[in-house]
Amino acid sequence: MTNGIFISFEGIDGAGKSTHIESLATALRAQGRTVTLTREPGGTPLAEKLRALVLNDAMDALTEALLIFAARRDHLQQVIEPALARGEVVISDRFTDATFAYQGGGRGFDLRVLSTLEQWVQAVPAREGDLVRQPDLTLLFELAPELAAERLAGARVPDRFESQPVEFFRQVAQGYADRASASPGRFARIDAAASKHAVWQQITNTLVRRGWLSIMVPTPEGLR
Numbered sequence: 626m627t628n629g630i631f632i633s634f635e636g637i638d639g640a641g642k643s644t645h646i647e648s649l650a651t652a653l654r655a656q657g658r659t660v661t662l663t664r665e666p667g668g669t670p671l672a673e674k675l676r677a678l679v680l681n682d683a684m685d686a687l688t689e690a691l692l693i694f695a696a697r698r699d700h701l702q703q704v705i706e707p708a709l710a711r712g713e714v715v716i717s718d719r720f721t722d723a724t725f726a727y728q729g730g731g732r733g734f735d736l737r738v739l740s741t742l743e744q745w746v747q748a749v750p751a752r753e754g755d756l757v758r759q760p761d762l763t764l765l766f767e768l769a770p771e772l773a774a775e776r777l778a779g780a781r782v783p784d785r786f787e788s789q790p791v792e793f794f795r796q797v798a799q800g801y802a803d804r805a806s807a808s809p810g811r812f813a814r815i816d817a818a819a820s821k822h823a824v825w826q827q828i829t830n831t832l833v834r835r836g837w838l839s840i841m842v843p844t845p846e847g848l849r
């Protein structure tokens with residue numbers, strides 16, 4: 626194994642991921658880690674082009690899943706695996722759990738097909754034993770869809786997913802909950818309805834417990 630650490634941020638749109646992700650990168654850098662902050666779909670020039678298609682163009686569910694996994698393959702090969710091999714911290718705004726939640730839960734797409742794609746795309750090169758790359762830790766921001774919609778209202782122009790009704794996000798949340806139940810050791814469930822400061826504390830406590838941050842983490846200005 627590498628000494629790198631792979632952390633993903635997950636949750637429905639408007640749950641508060643973007644608000645906290647940069648601060649976590651800053652806190653880890655302040656404690657001497659090299660951090661790659663990235664996102665999905667995206668994270669490479671090719672994957673960002675695929676992101677623009679997925680977020681803006683109408684397409685059927687299999688096409689959508691294939692484009693997302695194609696973007697993920699490029700992202701893993703170009704960015705995530707090399708950074709982990711160098712012993713760095715990779716923080717990604719979403720990863721494969723989002724596909725199970727949005728395409729699987731939200732769109733109702735076949736979970737077996739997603740599992741097959743996951744095995745192919747996330748196979749770790751040059752390793753015996755069919756290792757499938759997964760985050761070491763997934764911070765799952767949990768928030769009622771009605772509250773998330775309230776937070777997003779007026780905050781930005783909605784994309785193909787953000788413009789979906791509350792019922793879609795209820796299914797997305799269920800998709801996330803199912804993934805969390807299947808891998809409880811990997812997930813930390815964050816009460817995202819709490820204040821920004823309280824959410825920040827839940828995040829840093831989780832990393833302190835894993836020995837990835839020392840206890841002395843100042844609260845960033847914007848999250849107090």
Ligand SMILES: Nc1ncnc2c1ncn2[C@@H]1O[C@H](COP(=O)(O)OP(=O)(O)O)[C@@H](O)[C@H]1O
Pocket residue numbers: 636637638639640641642643644645776777780817818819820821822824
């Ligand atoms: N704990 C919180 N309490 C209240 N508002 C919040 C909280 N966290 C984030 N917000 C606000 O909610 C909106 C959506 O947050 P954002 O971080 O962009 O969500 P996401 O990245 O998960 O879609 C932003 O306007 C942000 O300032």
Ligand SMILES: Cc1cn([C@H]2C[C@H](O)[C@@H](COP(=O)(O)OP(=O)(O)O)O2)c(=O)[nH]c1=O
Pocket residue numbers: 638643664665666680693718719720721723724725727728784786787
């Ligand atoms: C990674 C991923 C994202 N998505 C969706 C969820 C989001 O609505 C959208 C983009 O995610 P996100 O980067 O969170 O959007 P923003 O920067 O506007 O907050 O893509 C999927 O449907 N499947 C996936 O596998």
